[in-house]
Structures are given as structure tokens and as C-alpha cells.
Amino acid sequence: MATKTAPNVTALEAQGAANFFLSEHLGDRFLAVRPQLDEGGDVWRVPVVLTYAVIGPVGEVGEIVVSAGSEEVVSHTPVEEMKERARALYEQRRDEIEAPLP
Numbered sequence: 001m002a003t004k005t006a007p008n009v010t011a012l013e014a015q016g017a018a019n020f021f022l023s024e025h026l027g028d029r030f031l032a033v034r035p036q037l038d039e040g041g042d043v044w045r046v047p048v049v050l051t052y053a054v055i056g057p058v059g060e061v062g063e064i065v066v067s068a069g070s071e072e073v074v075s076h077t078p079v080e081e082m083k084e085r086a087r088a089l090y091e092q093r094r095d096e097i098e099a100p101l102p
Helices: 011-025 079-092 094-098
Strands: 030-032 043-052 056-067 073-076
Touching: 011 030, 011 043, 011 056, 011 073, 030 056, 043 079, 056 079, 079 094
Parallel strands: none
Antiparallel strands: 030 043, 043 056, 056 073
């Protein structure tokens, strides 16, 4: 019988690694949220959302997978694909995003 061991990397550390990746590749409108440990316990799956300060998260655009042993990004939704999904979400919610502040 296999024994599961606790990951070396915490959820917060995995989220931090994912957000660092985003800051290096996509900029400030993208945010890593709610890391979930994979069933095998080897990686953290971290959803990526498009977000705006005024209205908050707009929608999910991809995922970053972070090693549970080293904080290394082992895979991610292609950057161009995340950008395309973000553009589509922006177009859907443009009026809300661009509305003047009250």
C-alpha cells in the first residue's frame, strides 16, 4: 500500500510561484487563485483568472501546474491562449470594465 506524504510546497507557495510566472509573462491583469493539490499529490493545479481592480475576477483563462516538491512551473496553458481567452472575456464585459467609477 502506497503512503501519501505531505507536499514540500504549500498552497500559498504554489500560488506565489504561479503569480510570479504570470508577472513575468502576462502582466498585472492575470491572477493565480485557489491552488488544488492534484490527486497524486505531485503537483498543485492553480487556475488563472483575468481580474480588474474595480470589478474583481472576470473569468478563468487558464491553469498553471506547479511542482509540489520544488515550486517549479511544470506546465501551463499556452500564454497566447490565455491572452485570447482574456480578450474574449474583456469583450463580453467591456461595458462593466470601462464604466466610470461612482
